[in-house]
Amino acid sequence: MDIEWYVVLSALLFTIGLIGVLVRRNPVVVLLCLELMLSAGALAMLAFSRMLGNQDGQVFVLIVLVVAACEVVVGLGLVVAMYRRRLPLDVDEMKELKG
Amino acid sequence: MTATWAWLVLLLPLLGSLTIGLTFKAIPDRAAGLVGIAAIVAAFVCGILALIGLQGEPSESRHVASTLWEYASVGGFEIDLGIYVDPLSIFMVLVVTGVSSLIHIYSYSYMKSDQGYHRFFSYLNFFVFSMLVLVLAGNFIMLIVGWALVGFASYALISYWYRRNTATKAGMKAFVINVVGDIGLYLAAILIFKEVGAISYGEVFEKAPEVFQTNEWSIVAICLCLLVGAFAKSAQMPFHTWLADAMEGPTPVSSLIHAATMVTAGVYLIARCHPLFELAPTAADVAAFVGLVTLLIAGTIAIAVTDLKRIIAYSTMSQIGYMFVGVGIGAYSAGMFHLMTHAFFKALLFMAAGSVISAMANMQDIDKMKGFKRAMPFTAAMLIIGALALSGFPGTSGWFSKDEIIDFAHFRGGMYDWMWVGMLIGAFMTAIYSFRIIFRILPGPACKEAEYLEQHGHVIHGEPRNPATGEAEDTEVGYPGEEHHIAEQAGGMKFAMGVLGALALVGGLVQIPGVTEVITRFLEPTFEHSVFSHMHPSNSEAWTGLIEGAVISIAGIATAWLLYIKRPDLPARFRQTFKAVHTLCVNKWYGDEIVDFLIVNPVKALGRFANRVFERFVVDGATAGVAGLTRSAGAAVRDLQSGMLRGYAALMLFGILAIVVYFLIRSA
Numbered sequence: 001m002d003i004e005w006y007v008v009l010s011a012l013l014f015t016i017g018l019i020g021v022l023v024r025r026n027p028v029v030v031l032l033c034l035e036l037m038l039s040a041g042a043l044a045m046l047a048f049s050r051m052l053g054n055q056d057g058q059v060f061v062l063i064v065l066v067v068a069a070c071e072v073v074v075g076l077g078l079v080v081a082m083y084r085r086r087l088p089l090d091v092d093e094m095k096e097l098k099g
Numbered sequence: 100m101t102a103t104w105a106w107l108v109l110l111l112p113l114l115g116s117l118t119i120g121l122t123f124k125a126i127p128d129r130a131a132g133l134v135g136i137a138a139i140v141a142a143f144v145c146g147i148l149a150l151i152g153l154q155g156e157p158s159e160s161r162h163v164a165s166t167l168w169e170y171a172s173v174g175g176f177e178i179d180l181g182i183y184v185d186p187l188s189i190f191m192v193l194v195v196t197g198v199s200s201l202i203h204i205y206s207y208s209y210m211k212s213d214q215g216y217h218r219f220f221s222y223l224n225f226f227v228f229s230m231l232v233l234v235l236a237g238n239f240i241m242l243i244v245g246w247a248l249v250g251f252a253s254y255a256l257i258s259y260w261y262r263r264n265t266a267t268k269a270g271m272k273a274f275v276i277n278v279v280g281d282i283g284l285y286l287a288a289i290l291i292f293k294e295v296g297a298i299s300y301g302e303v304f305e306k307a308p309e310v311f312q313t314n315e316w317s318i319v320a321i322c323l324c325l326l327v328g329a330f331a332k333s334a335q336m337p338f339h340t341w342l343a344d345a346m347e348g349p350t351p352v353s354s355l356i357h358a359a360t361m362v363t364a365g366v367y368l369i370a371r372c373h374p375l376f377e378l379a380p381t382a383a384d385v386a387a388f389v390g391l392v393t394l395l396i397a398g399t400i401a402i403a404v405t406d407l408k409r410i411i412a413y414s415t416m417s418q419i420g421y422m423f424v425g426v427g428i429g430a431y432s433a434g435m436f437h438l439m440t441h442a443f444f445k446a447l448l449f450m451a452a453g454s455v456i457s458a459m460a461n462m463q464d465i466d467k468m469k470g471f472k473r474a475m476p477f478t479a480a481m482l483i484i485g486a487l488a489l490s491g492f493p494g495t496s497g498w499f500s501k502d503e504i505i506d507f508a509h510f511r512g513g514m515y516d517w518m519w520v521g522m523l524i525g526a527f528m529t530a531i532y533s534f535r536i537i538f539r540i541l542p543g544p545a546c547k548e549a550e551y552l553e554q555h556g557h558v559i560h561g562e563p564r565n566p567a568t569g570e571a572e573d574t575e576v577g578y579p580g581e582e583h584h585i586a587e588q589a590g591g592m593k594f595a596m597g598v599l600g601a602l603a604l605v606g607g608l609v610q611i612p613g614v615t616e617v618i619t620r621f622l623e624p625t626f627e628h629s630v631f632s633h634m635h636p637s638n639s640e641a642w643t644g645l646i647e648g649a650v651i652s653i654a655g656i657a658t659a660w661l662l663y664i665k666r667p668d669l670p671a672r673f674r675q676t677f678k679a680v681h682t683l684c685v686n687k688w689y690g691d692e693i694v695d696f697l698i699v700n701p702v703k704a705l706g707r708f709a710n711r712v713f714e715r716f717v718v719d720g721a722t723a724g725v726a727g728l729t730r731s732a733g734a735a736v737r738d739l740q741s742g743m744l745r746g747y748a749a750l751m752l753f754g755i756l757a758i759v760v761y762f763l764i765r766s767a
Contacts, residue, residue, distance in 0.1 A: 023745075
């Protein structure tokens, strides 16, 4: 199979994720979309690694997966904390860091 | 072996100081005092053992240099932690540790009810350690270390009653003036290294005659810098103003530091560096001349002031003036001999004064004291012995030592004859002010405090007040405590004073011209290369000098008797007739005011200028400018920080896009 398919799929997934991050306001969904973007990147890397015939890309993918897992832990932790303190689950409401 | 004992001399007081300081509140007060005494007495014993070791050597190799380790070795500049043991330093070690032991024993009783007992003994031991570093130092760097440590110890002990405003100020004054002296010493050490290329005593003194021409400007400059340090430490003109204020410290401190040991460091320095001073006779003459001026001026002040401790302080300045003249004109062993006898009788006088001050419930004004002869027979006897020795009464230690210096000046003749005349006038004044103390305090109808002591057998209870200002004292930090201790009722004080009294009386017998001359012969190995080592007056000349001294001393005592016993109206009439002279002397020749006018006020004005102009416009302007710049830069970009998460994400997206597009265009 041609590499283009993989790259196109990866681009599609990335775009969907990006739009989700920019448009949705529910933090859980934002996190999901972030994961989607990461996976899209990982897919592209896998495809190119396969094309070039070395394993570097695959190793990177493993690292990306680990980092993604960590990031989700932090993100979901934040969400749970927000929920516990009865804060609105809306990223636009959370703007106390305004300069 | 000698070196080991000498190192132990250094180690013991340091250990004592640390032990007492670190066991604060863990061991009882009395134990702290005993540890302090034990450390110093042990150091004294080690000093004697070192002396025995040293005397076992043949006289030409009677000096030992020992190094524990090297501090630094940079480009030929080697600093060792080294000591130099020769008769001169052992002599100083024995005087310092011997007198210190007695003063520790005295303090054990005198400070009994002070709250800061631990602190006191820790400081006291630390002082002895620093002084020993100073006298045992084997090179100029160690000398500077000891010199500075001594200055600090003096500061700590003067300000010992730290809630007393006058005491803290006096401590600062002493410290600042001593640091000025330290700077002189630093400059001297730098110049010595630059010119000679060595820093240890042995090498410097060996090479100096080859490097320098006699009276060459560089050696004169070195010696003058050394003299700045010596003058400041020994309270000679114009650095003398701190010594009278230092009397704010406890009396044992005045006795130890400001009479017996620290203030004589300058004399030791000149004697130690005599090979340099003999290459720079001009500087040696400066030392002698300043000593002469100091001894005369301090004598006049001592006759005028009425504070008991300050009278003795000015007499200390005056006696150190004699020592400076002595070592300045080349009578080294005479100067050192006077240093030793002075340590005995001046420490004794201070101790006796402390006892009287206790009996007065801390009042120090001799105008208020009268008739202590019956109430305090022991103290009175000791005061009289001290005063006799100080005024050079025939047979006492002061008679032999002072007249040896005076006689040497006459022996050298020429311009030194003028110094001879000046010193004889000084000796006359010495006798007057010594016996002024005696005749004002001891005879006559008893004052209220003396009467109370006589009738009740214990010391009157006074209000805790600062004797200088009359302010109420904070009794928490001591201020000799609620109870006062007098020699009649405290064994330790009595013992220390008794020993010193005996030494002050008979200590001079070791140096009878033509008979014993122990000191001269003992110090000979140190001074054998000196040009003055084989110049000394013949026995008949020396005895003529002693008889002159005896006549002058008795004349002075008689004058004091006339002024203060026979015709007590005379001093008052004198005060009226020569009002200006009296005002000048009571105000200490305006020494403080002159220093204020010449140095303190200009520096203060510079400080105010710096504060008003430089600080406000330059420093403040620079800091405010930087702060304003940062603030406006922040304001310019603060709108970007919207706090909108999705906004940040979008910004990131466009940012990355822009970068990608840029590189795509470039690569195309």
